[in-house]
Amino acid sequence: MDCLFCAIIDGDIPSRQVYADDTAVAFLDINPLHRGHTLVVPRLHVSDVLADPETLSLIAPAIQRTGRLLVERLGADGMNLLVNSGAVAGQEVFHLHVHLIPRYADNPGMRGLLQRSPAADLDEVQRQIVGS
Numbered sequence: 001m002d003c004l005f006c007a008i009i010d011g012d013i014p015s016r017q018v019y020a021d022d023t024a025v026a027f028l029d030i031n032p033l034h035r036g037h038t039l040v041v042p043r044l045h046v047s048d049v050l051a052d053p054e055t056l057s058l059i060a061p062a063i064q065r066t067g068r069l070l071v072e073r074l075g076a077d078g079m080n081l082l083v084n085s086g087a088v089a090g091q092e093v094f095h096l097h098v099h100l101i102p103r104y105a106d107n108p109g110m111r112g113l114l115q116r117s118p119a120a121d122l123d124e125v126q127r128q129i130v131g132s
């Protein structure tokens, strides 16, 4: 199977990982909307959130832990969680993933969600989150 996120989980394609457990891996989105934009991806290949009844709840602890990490390490003031299901909804990678999009007080509200913040150095953001 030719799946970008399976290849990232297997370590065949590099990513900036910020969290991992038995169920999921979390890494920085390569094209972030806001500083610290992260994808939480189940280790199990499931094409999208509607394709399987259990996977989203299986990775719920990983989503919560990663979200806490982003808030604590980056000083985010809030967060949008987003799951795109189907190409018409904007899904581009067909391996279920949850977008964790940290939000900051200087650009609040739903209207600010798609207004990208200035490009950040992803290596520096990863260091700030994982503390090395």
Ligand code: AMP
Pocket (backbone or CB within 6 Å): 004, 015, 027, 028, 029, 030, 031, 032, 039, 083, 084, 090, 091, 092, 093, 094
């Ligand atoms: P979606 O549109 O919901 O399928 O989101 C796919 C996300 O994957 C987009 O936000 C992309 O920027 C992100 N993405 C694509 N390739 C990579 C990659 N190699 N590493 C990290 N994020 C990626």
